[in-house]
Amino acid sequence: MPRKRMLWPGYFDSEQLATLTLPACRTFEGFWVFADDRGRMKYDPDQLWADVWIKRRRIDNISIDDVADHLEALVTNGQLCHYRVGGADFLHVISWDEHQKINHPTPSKLPPCERHQGQEWAKWWRADDTATDRWRQLEKRAKQTRNGGEAGPFSESLPESYVSRSGSDRENSEKPSLPAEMGYVSDSVSDSVSECRATTSQCSSVQFSSDQASSGGNVRQFTRPSQRDRKVMP
Structure with missing residues (x-):
């Protein structure tokens, strides 16, 4: 069953549309019919004609x-x-959600408009659907270029202010404070742990060398002091 598309009654009473020519209004009517269920269409005057x-x-x-x-x-x-994503041009009806309600809409295969559809853009930006991935990847690379040239593989998920800073600034920036149960250990704690491990290893080595003296190349078995004077029961 085809999804119902209709012009709202105020279409013919619109002051804005009254300033356009009748052919332009007809083209706009056709746009409503042939746009996808989110009111989007690739910029293609040939196809629309x-x-x-x-x-x-x-x-x-x-x-x-x-x-x-x-x-x-x-x-x-x-x-x-008229908006541009990943090097391609698109169009969408700005007042689509206000005038068009479609039951069980088909998900759009075109990227949303960052300016007018911010929530959809944020979700789309992190998605990995194959239908729009080519535009998403191109747009991410373009944003990386605008944010300061070549960027690392994970820079696309970082704030623009972070990507635009130099490497030395990032190294000197304050490190995040994360709880220890998440596996993060601060520099001071890490240094203490390293010193403790080195001390433990060195103490064990000293005790081993003092208690286990070698004689003739053979290692003498270590006996605890508490066991040295213990009499062997028959």
């Missing part, structure tokens, strides 16, 4: 360039948002 205008090409004489102009006018007028 084929979906909306091909049957009226001899009547209205609307070209692909005209559709591109319609999209630009809709972006300027505030109906659409």
Whole structure:
């Protein structure tokens, strides 16, 4: 069963849309129909022209360039948002959630808009779905480049302010204070443990050498002082 798509009643009473030409409004209507269930679409005037205008090409004489102009006018007028992710261009309806409610929507295979869909962007940024991974990886590499050139393999999960700092600044920055039960030991505790281990090892070595003297290359068996004067019972 196809999902229901409809224009809201206020569409024809909109002051913003009233400033656009009728062909631009028709292109916008087609965008609502052919966008995915999150109101997104790749920026492709050719495809949108084929979906909306091909049957009226001899009547209205609307070209692909005209559709591109319609999209630009809709972006300027505030109906659409043109955004770029991973080197690709996308469009989405800014007021989609306000006017379109779809039961059991199909998850979008296009990346969200960081500006208008912040929560979805944060979730998408950490996801690993194969449908959008190519754009995500390209965008992450682009952000690393903007944050100061080459970055380490884990820099994409760090704050931008951390990535942009120099290595010496990061080394001199304050280390996180984590509880010992999580496996983190501070420098002072670590040094004490190292000294204790070295002392224990050295003391054991001294005791071994003093109590176990070698005679003729053979090692004499060690006997505790408490056992030296003990009489052997028959």
